[in-house]
Amino acid sequence: MLNTTEFNVLAEKYKDMVFRLAYSYLKSQADADDVTQNVLISLYRTDTEFESELHARNWLAKVTVNECKKLLRRPFRRHESIEAYADTLKFEDKSYQELFTAVMGLEKSMRIIVLLYYYEGYRIKEIAELTSMPVGTVGTKLSRARAQLKKYLKEEV
Amino acid sequence: MGDKDMIRKAFECVKAPEDTLQRVHGKTENRRGFRAKKHAAIALAAVLILAIGSIGVYAAKQFRISNQFLELSGGDVQNVEQQGGSGGFVISCPFEYENPYVEDSGKHTGVDFPAEEGTPVLAAASGKVRTVEFEPFYGNYVIIDHEDGYSTLYAHLKTTDAAAGDEVEAGTQIGTVGRTGMATGFFLHLELRLDDEPVDPTEYFE
Numbered sequence A: 001m002l003n004t005t006e007f008n009v010l011a012e013k014y015k016d017m018v019f020r021l022a023y024s025y026l027k028s029q030a031d032a033d034d035v036t037q038n039v040l041i042s043l044y045r046t047d048t049e050f051e052s053e054l055h056a057r058n059w060l061a062k063v064t065v066n067e068c069k070k071l072l073r074r075p076f077r078r079h080e081s082i083e084a085y086a087d088t089l090k091f092e093d094k095s096y097q098e099l100f101t102a103v104m105g106l107e108k109s110m111r112i113i114v115l116l117y118y119y120e121g122y123r124i125k126e127i128a129e130l131t132s133m134p135v136g137t138v139g140t141k142l143s144r145a146r147a148q149l150k151k152y153l154k155e156e157v
Numbered sequence B: 001m002g003d004k005d006m007i008r009k010a011f012e013c014v015k016a017p018e019d020t021l022q023r024v025h026g027k028t029e030n031r032r033g034f035r036a037k038k039h040a041a042i043a044l045a046a047v048l049i050l051a052i053g054s055i056g057v058y059a060a061k062q063f064r065i066s067n068q069f070l071e072l073s074g075g076d077v078q079n080v081e082q083q084g085g086s087g088g089f090v091i092s093c094p095f096e097y098e099n100p101y102v103e104d105s106g107k108h109t110g111v112d113f114p115a116e117e118g119t120p121v122l123a124a125a126s127g128k129v130r131t132v133e134f135e136p137f138y139g140n141y142v143i144i145d146h147e148d149g150y151s152t153l154y155a156h157l158k159t160t161d162a163a164a165g166d167e168v169e170a171g172t173q174i175g176t177v178g179r180t181g182m183a184t185g186f187f188l189h190l191e192l193r194l195d196d197e198p199v200d201p202t203e204y205f206e
Helices: A004-026 A029-045 A053-072 A082-088 A094-104 A108-119 A124-131 A135-148 B003-011 B020-061 B074-082
Strands: B111-114 B120-122 B127-135 B139-145 B150-160 B173-177 B187-194 B197-199
Touching (some): A004 A029, A004 A053, A004 A108, A004 B020, A029 A053, A029 B020, A053 A124, A082 A094, A094 A108, A108 A124, A108 A135, A108 B003, A124 A135, B127 B150, B139 B173
Antiparallel strands (some): B111 B187, B120 B173, B127 B139, B150 B187
């Protein structure tokens, strides 16, 4: 188990990543908050020996995805307006809010793939492991997401 | 600006609520309390199970057989009690007795109670008759199944007055004393078995 200091350092550093991934997957602040709490509690209680911070980060990403999947299996889900949430966020530029809304408009597996790929910098193979999806599926979904976001993204990757 | 940067700009303001860590700490403290409580609950449950289990064992030990399994005349009972018999009867061969004159005789699986030929043999406890048979060693014998895995066996009977499947009350006549099978005189060989393992019936007399 992590000692309190180690836990605080990791939790402070990665709580936003956990929340962001959870929000993109679940489209709900309240659900994302629940998942964040659960993931951090799991981190606090885990017996996993982390070899490095990167290891802890990957562990957190994996646990977050799993917690989200667990929550998605619940029969009752909260439905929240993305726009209302977006309005509370301070975007540097209006165009970023549009991109945010566009990404949130994708189907859920695409959303998490986009976030893991573009935001967190994971590679397709790693995303396949994190989401328990076949590598080919991740690749396909990523390129479809890219096609749908074409209007907002410029660069070919 | 690359796509990665653009997505980052679009999502960087999505952040966990400010008080996330405080709330997690509140819950982890609770969780630790919860864990301690859980351990206490498990310990309590274990103690309860053990207690109930030992009560069960005690209750099983509470199984009793009547010493009224031979219908003797009052005078006879008086007589044998004075001789220090068990359950009011003289024992000619005790439980687990090994005959030193017979090779591989094995331990005696029951207790022998000498009695007059034709003395009525009564069920020592209520139950269901499992077997009424003749066998070269036991002669005519009856097995009755009682509660909690106990059963009694009555051997060397002259006659049997029960049939397999009969429900009998304690005191019901099931046969008469004889010397069928490997018996050199008139006596009742009584066995008590717990899950078909012989136990000493004298310890179970009421």
